[in-house]
Amino acid sequence: MINIKRDIIRILFCWILFVLLSLFSSEIHALNNTPASKIMLRADKCKELLLRSKKKRRYRHYWNRCISRYLLIRRYFPKSPEAPWALYKAARLQERLYRYSGLKKDLQKAIELYEGLVKAYPSHRLSDDALFNIGKIYYRRYRDIPKAYLYFSKISKRYPKGDMAPRARSMIRKLSPFIKKVRAEKARKIPPKRRVIFRDIRHWSTANYTRVVIDLSGSTYYEAHTLPEDPKRGLPKRVYVDIKGARLLKRFKGSIPIKGALLKRARVGQFTKDTVRVVLDINSIERYQVFHLNDPFRIVVDVQGRGVVRKEIKGKKLTLAQQLGLSVKKIVLDPGHGGRDPGCYINRYIKEKDITLRIAKILKRYLEERLNCKVLLTREDDRYLSLEQRTAFANMNKADLFISIHVNSYKKDRRVHGIETYFLNITTDERAMMVAARENAASEKNLSDLQKILNDMLLNTKINESSRLAREVQYHMIHALKGRYGWIRSLGVKQAPFYVLIGAQMPAILLEVGFITNPKEREYLQDDDYIALLSKGIVSGVDSYIRSIVFGG
Ligand SMILES: [Zn+2]
Structure with a gap:
């Protein structure tokens, strides 16, 4: 009896060993x-x-x-x-x-x-x-x-x-x-004669975000650093920017006190004979980035404060997507140009700034109706806004999506028409570069300088989400219009360094909804029925994007 038991155990052991070995070797086999x-x-x-x-x-x-x-x-x-x-x-x-x-x-x-x-x-x-x-x-x-x-x-x-x-x-x-x-x-190396003049400092600030823009009379070299907290002197952690080869005018001498929620104070002073130092006292720095824009030269400092803990809405159970902050509750639409900046135009009556505002207003209604989310416009009327101000507006309002609306132009060939959607990235495409240069009101030379610094900055932006949003919106715009306006054309999804998208903390895209230089497309862009259909397409695109993040599709 005992012998039989021992035999069974032995056989069982051998069999297990065999199975294990064959499993292991097939694993190796598969790998190779x-x-x-x-x-x-x-x-x-x-x-x-x-x-x-x-x-x-x-x-x-x-x-x-x-x-x-x-x-x-x-x-x-x-x-x-x-x-x-x-x-x-x-x-x-x-x-x-x-x-x-x-x-x-x-x-x-x-x-x-x-x-x-x-x-x-x-x-x-x-x-x-x-x-x-x-x-x-x-x-x-x-x-x-x-x-x-x-x-x-x-x-x-x-x-x-x-x-x-x-x-x-x-x-x-x-x-x-x-x-x-x-x-x-x-x-x-910067000779004193060529020293740039500190013009102004502008800022937008909320409880956990601040954007400070330093306006200068010309381009120059600058450095940004942080100083650790200094409890003895009662100073918080600070970011400072040293602007080389620069001087302050008399009226700025001393310091300029400005206040915001996250930004406690900003001070400007002539640090050395040819260095102007701007110090930002900030309540809590999570991360910051500094970059410059050209034409006119300005230095932008974006500071993100420590995150505010998401509060649960009382008595309401949040879905998983909501808990993860994946749902889209607020969208900022940015009607391009405005005020003294008409954008591209044909004559006194047909200007890009008017077309984009009209589209934004109609689109806002459709988005709110169909997606049940809050929609804010960077401008509600014909007023001038700087490009950096528009992004700051979206960041300050903690928007979940940012959509900038523009109209294309190509004077060399009035037959050119079509719709294209952009997201922020460096580009090698000449056409895309031209569009970005026009929308940035900057020279193409300055843009290629920007591309070099963009590489590092893109680390903190939502490129993947933005490109996905761009694809969905582009596809659905074309899909919605094709039925009734078979003539319209998709120019596809493209990438380029648009100032207005830099520093956006949410997925951000820029639409070029058509060419003002093409007579037929120009007519369409002023027709409410066409705009309604275009808007429905954009809404479907946003909707489809939201579904893809919520359901992981
Ligand atoms: Zn534009």
Whole structure:
């Protein structure tokens, strides 16, 4: 009896072992057999043979062959676990090729590949390695210390707990003295005659948001920093901006006290002979960003205060979406231009500013009726508002969505017509750049400067949500109009650096609802039936976007 029992146990044990082993081996089997992993193996082999052979290393096409094998994975299996590794290995190889070729274009290519990795897989553990390698390239190969410093800082900002953070911080410490010197030299280079004049300071502030705009007479160099809280002197944490090569006029001497809810006080003073310092005393800083806009030159400081705890509405049970703050309760519509800024126009009677206001008013009614949400307009009548003021309005009102409405223009060819929707991003599209330059009332040259600083700023904006909102609205506008106005045309969803969208803390889009220069479209844009249908389309787009966030569709 005992023997039989023992045998059964033994058989059972063997069987379990067998099942476990076969499970395990099939796991390994599956891992090695995905198409991506197969290509990876081949690419690794290619690299190994290349690096081992002295002869092969001398020919560019051998390098390119291995690199392109890695890139196949990124291209065809971007979601596979191998993809980020493949990009990283391709970049490493490209960087190594430089040692043989000595060509700067190889370094540039390597940087692009590393950048691609960071952009596509920002949370992958190789991303900080990629940033570090870029920093190293700028430091060692280009001797471009400010650039290198920028990349090392990115690591300590974005991946403070990553494995590269300590090395990045030690590089930052090493480069800091140089950076200070470079900055000091830059500031010194501005001759006193060319010093810009501090014109004015404007601000919008609520309990947990403030936007301060510093107006200057021309472009100049500036730096923003924070000062820690100073309990001894009773000072809160402060943000200050040093404007180099600038001077204060007599009437501003001393300080300008301004007050807001989050912003306790702002002080302006001539800090040194050619530096004007603006200090913002702020109640509680969560994060802040500083950027400039051109034509005229102005520095914008956006400060986000510590979040206010969401209060539960008494006696009402909130749905999960509401608890997560996913529902859309408030929409800000921004009728483009107004007052002394007519936007594009045909004659005294047909101006963009009037068309956009009319559309916004009709759209507001439809949105409120169908989506049961609150809709605010940045302007209700014909008045001038600066672009930064419009975004500030949406932020201050804690809007869930921001929609700016505009009319397109193309004088070179009056046949051009169509509807397009934009969200904020850098662009390489010439047409999109032209539209942004016109709407920003800025030159295209100044816009390309802006693109460089935009990269970092975009970290805190809702690009994905905005592009989704743009897609939904664009699709539904066209869908709604196509039935009765078969002639209308979709120019698609595009991206460009629009000032009015910068700093918006909610998904934000800009509509170009048609061309004022096209006679037929111009007629449509002044027809209430057409506008009603267009508005219904926008409402459907917003509705469909809301459903997609609430139901995760
Ligand atoms: Zn416009």
